Amino acid sequence: MKNTTMPKAVVSWSSGKDCAFALHQVRTEGRVEVVGLLTTLNEENDRIAMHGVRKELLQMQLKALDLPAEMVMLPMPCDDESYRQRVGLAVERLRERGVQQVVFGDLFLEDIRQYREEQMQGSGLDPVFPLWQRDTGQLCRDMVNSGLQAVVTCVDQRVLSAEYLGRRYDHQFLDDLPADIDPCGENGEFHTLVTAGPMFSQPIAVQIGEKIFRDDFAFIDVRPVGD
DSSP states (O other): OOOOOOOEEEEEOOSSHHHHHHHHHHHHHTSSEEEEEEEEEETTTTEETTTOOBHHHHHHHHHHHTOOEEEEEEOSSOOHHHHHHHHHHHHHHHHHTTOOEEEOOOOSOHHHHHHHHHHHTTTTOEEEOTTTTOOHHHHHHHHHHTTOEEEEEEEETTTSOGGGTTOBOSHHHHHHSOTTSOTTOTTSSEEEEEEESTTOSSOOOEEEEEEEEETTEEEEEEEETTO
């Protein structure tokens, strides 16, 4: 009799739209059983690395996803050796729990994919890229049309104005983006926090706080409503 057991997988989670839509994609395809998330946080301020999202919002996402998370606490600044060591320990714990794959939301950057593959090599976990090389001009519209809702939490001021911070990731936002900006922000032009979508059982209510400027990047402090 054929074994139809699906491999167990976790999603590499940044709190943003790409990883959320990658989760939705693999769930829709039904090829893996998603059993959790793998995410990194800054241990100094308890926020998701790079996106600057509060841990409280991550916990609200986990509740709406009905998934646990393996949280890796990183120092700030974090050198490559520390990153590899701490993430490597988390990956080992996941493997011991029977996880076989890690799902990534990467779209087209070959060097990033190669880095992921090298990171997973010898770990016992296979990297999976369900959105790889999908046309981002169409993918961004597919995300919005699916019901996914997100807030822009970070921009690289070298290429995109801080005026885009706090905006909803919707068709109007996409229409307003400069022509040289990837509509999924795959080159790091901006990052998002997902607040609703087909991968969530319920939306997350948030409010927009102050803008924070750090070197070339600008962030906006998104908080749970009532916080």
